[in-house]
Structure formats: C-alpha cells, structure tokens
Amino acid sequence: MKKKLNLFSEIIMYLALLAQMLYVLIGNTVHEILGIVFFVSLVVHIFIKRWWFRAVTSGKGRKGKAGIFANIVIILLILTSITLMISSMGVSRILFPWFKFMMEPLFHRYLATALLTLSIVHGGMHFYFKAKAKKRAVVLITLLAIAGLAIGLALVPYLNRHLRKVEVAFDEKVRGEKVEMTEEIPLVVYFTRVGNTDFEPDVDAVSGASLMKADGVLMGNTQLMAFMIQDAIGSEVIPITLTGEKYPSSYMDTVSVGSRELKEDARPAIEDIDISGHNKIILVYPIWWGTVPMPVATFLEANDFTGKTIYLLATQGSFGFASSTSDIKKMAKGAEVVEGLSIYCDDIPNARTEITEWLKKIE
Ligand SMILES: Cc1cc2nc3c(=O)[nH]c(=O)nc-3n(C[C@H](O)[C@H](O)[C@H](O)COP(=O)(O)O)c2cc1C
Incomplete structure (x- = not known):
C-alpha cells in the first residue's frame, strides 16, 4: 500500500511539474491548481520517505560516491522545492494574491527548471542503483537531465513566444x-x-x-x-x-x-x-x-x-x-x-x- 501510494505520488509529481511548465498551453488557473497538487504529492512523498532523514543523520544512508551524490541531490531537491513553493505563492494571481514576496516570474521559471532537472536525476539515481550497466545508466540520466534543462530554458520560452496571445x-x-x-x-x-x-x-x-x-x-x-x-x-x-x-x-x-x-x-x-x-x-x-x-x-x-x-x-x-x-x-x-x-x-x-x-x- 505504502509502495503504491509512493509510486502514485511520484507519477503525479512528474506529470504535474511537466504540465505546469507548459504554462502557455494550460493557462494560469490550471497552472496554480496543479501547483497545489504538486506540493501535496510532495508532502505525501516526503512523509512516506521520512526514513531517509534518519538514515542520513545516523550515517546509515547509502555509501560511496554515488550514494553521496544521491543524497546531495535530495538535499538540493528539498531546498529548491521550499524556495519554489515560496516563489509560487509570490507569482500566484488567483490563490495567493496577498503574498508579496519573491514575485519575480523569471526566477520562478528558473527554479521550476532546476526542480525538474533535479527530480529527473533523483528518479534516475533509483534506476542507477538497480541497473547492472552503470555507465549506460549514467549516460541515460545525463541525457534526461539535459532534456529537463532544455524544456525549462529553451522549450518554455519558445512556446511562450510562439503561442502567447x-x-x-x-x-x-x-x-x-x-x-x-x-x-x-x-x-x-x-x-x-x-x-x-x-x-x-x-x-x-x-x-x-x-x-x-x-x-x-x-x-x-x-x-x-x-x-x-x-x-x-x-x-x-x-x-x-x-x-x-x-x-x-x-x-x-x-x-x-x-x-x-x-x-x-x-x-x-x-x-x-x-x-x-x-x-x-x-x-x-x-x-x-x-x-x-x-x-x-x-x-x-x-x-x-x-x-x-x-x-x-x-x-x-x-x-x-x-x-x-x-x-x-x-x-x-x-x-x-x-x-x-x-x-x-x-x-x-x-x-x-x-x-x-x-x-x-x-x-
Ligand atoms: C529582434 C528581437 C531581439 C530580442 N532580443 C532580446 C534580448 O536580447 N534580451 C531580451 O531579454 N529580450 C529580447 N527580445 C524580447 C523583447 O525585448 C520583448 O519581447 C519585448 O517585450 C517586445 O516588445 P514589443 O512587443 O513592444 O516589440 C527580443 C525580441 C526581438 C523581436
């Protein structure tokens, strides 16, 4: 049950994040609602995986270079998520119009790009630990991470310019x-x-x-x-x-x-x-x-x-x-x-x- 709920929250998060980045296609209202869906799923995910905090602080977490890298990615993910949540409220026009902090839309977009890229690497690390062909896994994760960056830095501005009316x-x-x-x-x-x-x-x-x-x-x-x-x-x-x-x-x-x-x-x-x-x-x-x-x-x-x-x-x-x-x-x-x-x-x-x-x- 726990595993199923976790998988469900992960899928929802990836989909919500991707859909939100296509802002120009879905419009502001859907974007803001999906933002709430994303952060609720994130809280569920973190709750299910709360053992990670205990493992890391007690030194029982994953070891080796890959383990340290995976942990750094998780820490960056948490920090980026918190900052993105604040900036989401800052740029929100419907759900949090009273929130007047971190109101810079471009910063919001860069944070979302960072979160998408880190999420891909984070998901990729699970795959890496299970994969037999480690080198191939690294190549795949790198390519997917580049795709994440490209979506945020190139595709989103491109769609904005071409479809924005x-x-x-x-x-x-x-x-x-x-x-x-x-x-x-x-x-x-x-x-x-x-x-x-x-x-x-x-x-x-x-x-x-x-x-x-x-x-x-x-x-x-x-x-x-x-x-x-x-x-x-x-x-x-x-x-x-x-x-x-x-x-x-x-x-x-x-x-x-x-x-x-x-x-x-x-x-x-x-x-x-x-x-x-x-x-x-x-x-x-x-x-x-x-x-x-x-x-x-x-x-x-x-x-x-x-x-x-x-x-x-x-x-x-x-x-x-x-x-x-x-x-x-x-x-x-x-x-x-x-x-x-x-x-x-x-x-x-x-x-x-x-x-x-x-x-x-x-x-
Ligand atoms: C030829 C061209 C070059 C541009 N170069 C830049 C640029 O270097 N940096 C930037 O931030 N925006 C750039 N932009 C975006 C415009 O500054 C922006 O869309 C502006 O709001 C357009 O104003 P307008 O609708 O009054 O023409 C460029 C746009 C065009 C058409």
Whole structure:
C-alpha cells in the first residue's frame, strides 16, 4: 500500500511539474491548481520517505560516491522545492494574491527548471542503483537531465513566444491614477514591432506571433506602456516608424533580422520626430539583442539632445537594460540619460501601478 501510494505520488509529481511548465498551453488557473497538487504529492512523498532523514543523520544512508551524490541531490531537491513553493505563492494571481514576496516570474521559471532537472536525476539515481550497466545508466540520466534543462530554458520560452496571445481590456489595464508633473510634461517616444511589421490581415494565423491585443486591436508591449504613461501624465506619444522595409511577420525571422542589423550597425530610415520643444523625453523600447533596436539608434543619432534628459523605460524577455543604457549615452549626443524601469514582457499588462510610482519620481 505504502509502495503504491509512493509510486502514485511520484507519477503525479512528474506529470504535474511537466504540465505546469507548459504554462502557455494550460493557462494560469490550471497552472496554480496543479501547483497545489504538486506540493501535496510532495508532502505525501516526503512523509512516506521520512526514513531517509534518519538514515542520513545516523550515517546509515547509502555509501560511496554515488550514494553521496544521491543524497546531495535530495538535499538540493528539498531546498529548491521550499524556495519554489515560496516563489509560487509570490507569482500566484488567483490563490495567493496577498503574498508579496519573491514575485519575480523569471526566477520562478528558473527554479521550476532546476526542480525538474533535479527530480529527473533523483528518479534516475533509483534506476542507477538497480541497473547492472552503470555507465549506460549514467549516460541515460545525463541525457534526461539535459532534456529537463532544455524544456525549462529553451522549450518554455519558445512556446511562450510562439503561442502567447494576450488579450487585455484597454481601459482596465491603461487607465488609472493621474500624476501631476511639476515642471514640464515629458514627450514619450516608443518603438515596437506593431506598426513596423508586415503582419498579415489575419494576424492570429501568423506563426510565432507572440502578440497582444487590447480590445481586439493589435498592440506592442512598449506601445501599451506608452499609453499607460499618456493616461497618467497626459503626454504626447510618438511612435518610431520605419519608412523603408518593415520587419517580417514571424517573430523568429525578426529576431534574425534584428541580429543582422546589429552586426551591420544598420540605421534603418524612420519618419522624422520633432523633439525641439521638449527638454524631457521618455524613451520606451524593447531590448533587442542586448541593446536598442536599430531604428531607435536612428532616432537617437538623428536628433540633437543637448540639454535634454532621456528617461529610459525598457521591456525585455529576461531582465535589466543590458548594454542599452551605455549605447544610448553614446548615441544621444548631449543628453543626460536616466535609467527608469525595465519590465519583463509578461508583466506589462499589469505594470500600470509600477509605472505610475516611477513617474512620480520624475520631477
Ligand atoms: C529582434 C528581437 C531581439 C530580442 N532580443 C532580446 C534580448 O536580447 N534580451 C531580451 O531579454 N529580450 C529580447 N527580445 C524580447 C523583447 O525585448 C520583448 O519581447 C519585448 O517585450 C517586445 O516588445 P514589443 O512587443 O513592444 O516589440 C527580443 C525580441 C526581438 C523581436
């Protein structure tokens, strides 16, 4: 009975973990419920295997290099599980919305990847101890562990980019608290794929779209942020618009074009933007290959920023500003460049409050 319950809890854990990693396919509600299922099964599993703690502390556990390795994996598994449980509550939107600690989604994803990989190695060690061909067992466990890492680090972001279609209600996400600017209202200039890409009329059919729709209208991440600022401070908002060839509709093709443009240090032609009447400019841009998209470079080099301040609001699929800040300083001659926020792409629809608080700091 105990053995059966243990096997059942193990199978549930592996399945729940794998299904949860396919977040983009199952959606947030199922993801959170499966999280509970996972942690309940984990508690059951640990309870059944509680003898392990006694064995390890009394020195009666498995011996030899493989035994020590298996024990280290178990300790890492326990530590990762506890941290993942806290971070799961931190990123939860339905079950634990009041929990405001470890709220970083990317950290959550890395923890889940670590847990999946360690779980595979842990399961693999049981197999190793029983296997006759030890070397073959090691190769198999290594390959499966690499597969676990690949699922978390490559497949999940890939699915996110290709299948993610976010639908938001514009007013609910964009409208909010107003911020009074004491001196002048900054001009907002943004660059996004939408408006600079040859999307087909039936854009939902575009492969690798990774697109957001606000009230059914296609919208870029930076564009939504620009509108949030506009609603808060009543600023003028100007998009950086290509005049020549647009980016391809496939996300991956755009990634390749972006890479080529960076290598060639290209300056794609854009429509003129008049910044002469403004001393403060908020530049909203996505990180492309660790820096600004090249059309943003065109904008920065085409204008005289002497005596002006540029506030940076970036978005990315990882974290931070990468080398965009130092590159912008070189490109925008005469400008004072001030880092503002860099928001993870998935967090943008819910970033109105964060943006408002930041705007309050710009005098
Ligand atoms: C060509 C290209 C290159 C990118 N390079 C990076 C990168 O180096 N680091 C990163 O974190 N995100 C990168 N991303 C992800 C974008 O920064 C992210 O999806 C952003 O929110 C897109 O904003 P948008 O919808 O306004 O275009 C890249 C996206 C594209 C299209």
